[in-house]
Amino acid sequence: MRQPSPRHLAEGPRVGIRRFTPADGAEFTARARESQELHRPWLFPPTTEETYAAYARTLIEDPTRSGYLVCARESGAIAGFINVNNIVQGGFRCGALGYGVFAHAAGRGLMREGLGLVVDHAFGELRLHRLEINVQPGNAASIALARRLGFRLEGFSPDFLFIDGAWRDHQRWALTTEMRAASPTGQGRRAE
Template identity: 80%
Template sequence: MPDPTIAPARADGPGYLATGPRVGIRPFTRADGAEFTARARQSQELHRPWLFPPKTPEAYAAYADTLIGDPAKAGFLVCERGSGAIAGFININNIVEGGFRSGALGYGAFAHAAGRGLMREALGLVVAYAFGELRLHRLEINVQPGNAASIALARSAGFRLEGFSPDFLFVDGAWRDHQRWALTVEMTSPPQ
């Protein structure tokens, strides 16, 4: 249930890149900091030990600036339609163009939205945007083997398990093993 003390930075409507029946995706803005960080603080128990989104205005500003200003990243806020409340986020990191046309997905739901299917709907919107508007050919999701919820989301979105990467990412003070999930699409135009 949404927290009535957290006011969404934006209402439903303008600014969505894509919408589904229950969610819309839109770019991060600096104005989203108060709501995003409040939801991140409320979701610490859900996120640990897998994820550490920014919880202070300063940390959010730095995080948002990298997503807003870096052509190798695309950040999307997952917002509930109607209320505009931020339900989570999905980022495409390490975007490589040219013959590779790939990116690595990272995501997180906020506690009030977890288990409601909103992230599954939003992931479908982001995948369609990545393969359409961004013209990517491949998306990867790297997940720690014990993160059952994230693995279930990747699997439900049609990603296939491709392998295991030991000591892949530095998370929570240590190098962590990850499963590598991927999804590809055949482009209608030749690589440029």
């Protein structure tokens, strides 16, 4: 991983990750509104500045969550978002990843790069041992991303999350620090 610029926690060749701020509301919500067709029925990020303010405040203040914006390195434009939710320390040291790319950045590998940076950060700075991704079985793009980053399918959880008015089944994917270290690149993902 390269030395990040002062505005990013970590950087890859094309993106950097940084924390959410209250000032990101206008750009984030505009991108979320533009991306509703892409996101539905899988996720529902905030689309108004009022709902963004509450969302960002939780990610900033709640010690069991840590939120990151994936931004283009050169322009700083927000390409997507990644949250580490349900963080538990102690003997568990685990968190659950949630993420979404915005339509203008979809299909370009930017989320793969950003998610790899967040995984590194979670296993390093956050001192987590295990990360989980819970994905609805029909979300092929998210499942492909989990696979590319070295996550393994561990199981199926019926009626796991309440999304869009109903309890939804999910596949559970996981990655541990040992799995990441044992991968061919030592990073749980293919060499670039």
